[in-house]
Amino acid sequence: MNVTPTALPEVLILEPEVFGDDRGFFMESWNARTFRQATGLDVEFVQDNHSRSARNVLRGIHYQLVKPQGKLVRVVTGSVFDVVVDLRRSSLNFGKWVGVELSAANKKQIWVPPGFGHAFLVRSEFADLLYKATEYWKAEYERSVLWSDADLGVAWPLGAAVPVLAPKDEMAASLAAAEVYL
Numbered sequence: 001m002n003v004t005p006t007a008l009p010e011v012l013i014l015e016p017e018v019f020g021d022d023r024g025f026f027m028e029s030w031n032a033r034t035f036r037q038a039t040g041l042d043v044e045f046v047q048d049n050h051s052r053s054a055r056n057v058l059r060g061i062h063y064q065l066v067k068p069q070g071k072l073v074r075v076v077t078g079s080v081f082d083v084v085v086d087l088r089r090s091s092l093n094f095g096k097w098v099g100v101e102l103s104a105a106n107k108k109q110i111w112v113p114p115g116f117g118h119a120f121l122v123r124s125e126f127a128d129l130l131y132k133a134t135e136y137w138k139a140e141y142e143r144s145v146l147w148s149d150a151d152l153g154v155a156w157p158l159g160a161a162v163p164v165l166a167p168k169d170e171m172a173a174s175l176a177a178a179e180v181y182l
Contacts, residue, residue: 001031001038006098011084012039012111013100014072027107029074030132039111043070045132052077053122053129058147058156058163060119061085061172065179066141068114070134078127079103081157082110085117085145087180095175097154102129115181117145121156121163143179144172151175 002015014035018027028034036042053059060083063069073082082102086093101123102108112118114134120127147154147163152175156163173179 001034003038006084006100008084008086008093008096008098008116010113011098011116014038014109014111016107016109018107029109029130030072041111043134045072045134047133047136049131049133049137051129051131052126054126054164055122055124056158056161056164058119058121058165059169061117061145061147061152062119063087063117063143063145064135064138064141065143065181067135067138068181069137070114071112071118071131072109073102073112073118073129073131074107074109075102075104076128076130077104078122078124079105080120080122080124080127080129083119083121083154084110084112085119085152085154086115087117087145087178088115089180089182091115094180095152097152099154119147119154121158123157144168145175145178146172149175
C-alpha cells in the first residue's frame with residue numbers, strides 16, 4: 001500500500017496494490033495489519049456504508065460532533081471530488097481543506113480522521129462510495145458546515161453546474177457559526 005500525506009498531515013491518501021491482467025484485477029481494499037504498518041494508525045471499524053449519488057450531487061460537509069467518526073472512503077463506481085476539512089478549533093489547520101479525485105479507475109482511498117468534516121461532489125453519471133467508519137452513526141450528533149462557505153473557500157469543480165443538495169446541506173451552518181471540535 002502506498003500512503004501519501006496531504007497538506008493536512010492527518011489526512012492520508014492510500015493506494016492499494018492492484019494486481020491486474022486482461023481478465024480484471026484483484027486488490028485488498030482493507031487489511032488491518034497493512035493499514036497499521038503503512039500509516040502507524042491502529043483503528044477499529046464498526047460500520048460499513050454504501051452511498052450512491054447522481055452527477056452533481058454534493059454531500060457534506062458532514063461530521064459527527066459526539067463520538068466523531070474516522071472514515072476510510074473509496075469509490076467503486078464512477079468518480080467524485082472528495083473534500084476533507086479540519087474542524088478542530090485548536091488546530092493550526094482549522095478551516096483548511098484538501099480535495100482529491102477518488103474514482104473506480106484510480107482506486108485511491110482517503111483516510112478522514114476523527115475531528116474532520118467530509119464532503120464529496122459526484123463528477124460521473126453516478127458514483128458509488130464505500131466507507132468504513134470507526135464509530136456508529138448517530139443522527140442526533142451529526143452536524144454540517146455549509147459547502148460553499150467563503151471562509152473555507154473550497155474550490156469545487158462545478159464549472160457552470162449547480163450542485164444538487166439535500167435540505168440539510170442547503171441549510172448548513174457557516175464555519176463561524178458551526179459547532180465544531182475543540
